[in-house]
Amino acid sequence: MTELERLNQLLLDYFTEIEDRFSCQQKMLKLECLSGCGDCCLGSVTASLLEMLPLAVRLFQQGQADQIFQDLSGTSQESCYFYKRESIDGERGHCSIYSCRPLVCRVFGAFPRRDKWNKLELSVCKKIKSERWMAFEAAVKNLQHNQFEELSFSNVWKEKLMDLRPELATQEYPINSATLQAITFASMYFRM
Numbered sequence: 001m002t003e004l005e006r007l008n009q010l011l012l013d014y015f016t017e018i019e020d021r022f023s024c025q026q027k028m029l030k031l032e033c034l035s036g037c038g039d040c041c042l043g044s045v046t047a048s049l050l051e052m053l054p055l056a057v058r059l060f061q062q063g064q065a066d067q068i069f070q071d072l073s074g075t076s077q078e079s080c081y082f083y084k085r086e087s088i089d090g091e092r093g094h095c096s097i098y099s100c101r102p103l104v105c106r107v108f109g110a111f112p113r114r115d116k117w118n119k120l121e122l123s124v125c126k127k128i129k130s131e132r133w134m135a136f137e138a139a140v141k142n143l144q145h146n147q148f149e150e151l152s153f154s155n156v157w158k159e160k161l162m163d164l165r166p167e168l169a170t171q172e173y174p175i176n177s178a179t180l181q182a183i184t185f186a187s188m189y190f191r192m
């Protein structure tokens with residue numbers, strides 16, 4: 001097994017663990033995303049090279065890496081290249097790389113975290129907050145009563161990512177740029 005294959009498997013396992021934890025948590029709190037909404041994919045999403053590595057590997061395996069590399073190199077688009085709009089204003093749409101999306105896209109919507117002073121807070125998107133305000137208020141009360149386990153906090157998952165390869169996980173970039181860098185990194189293994 002090459003170093004890239006080993007790292008890719010660790011990242012895929014890590015993604016599965018986050019997926020299980022955060023989607024269950026959002027369901028339990030009744031703070032899930034609104035159906036068909038993709039509004040936050042239009043904003044500035046950032047990720048590290050490491051988080052985009054499973055996508056880069058998949059692109060090489062499917063023979064799409066060169067084409068996507070060219071497309072991303074030639075675009076000035078700030079929003080995510082992989083978001084597919086389903087309405088003119090773009091508020092409705094879907095992710096075309098769902099199984100390879102980075103950490104932030106797996107916790108989008110509602111997640112507890114510790115701020116830089118280690119204080120607990122609940123980050124909830126304003127659409128969910130206004131649509132599901134009763135569930136939001138209940139979740140804030142749960143947080144105040146310390147009813148969340150440590151693994152519920154997004155910071156813990158960022159730290160786990162850093163443990164895998166800190167030099168590839170520390171710096172974050174706009175998602176399209178992080179993907180370009182991940183393709184360049186993976187190419188060293190695929191073109192050996």
Ligand code: SF4
Pocket residue numbers: 040041045080081082083084094095096097098101102105175
């Ligand atoms: S990777 Fe998917 S979920 Fe994340 S910003 Fe892009 S389209 Fe949205």
Ligand code: SF4
Pocket residue numbers: 032033034037038039040041108109110125126127128
């Ligand atoms: S986090 Fe909010 S804006 Fe983003 S997809 Fe979910 S409901 Fe829509």
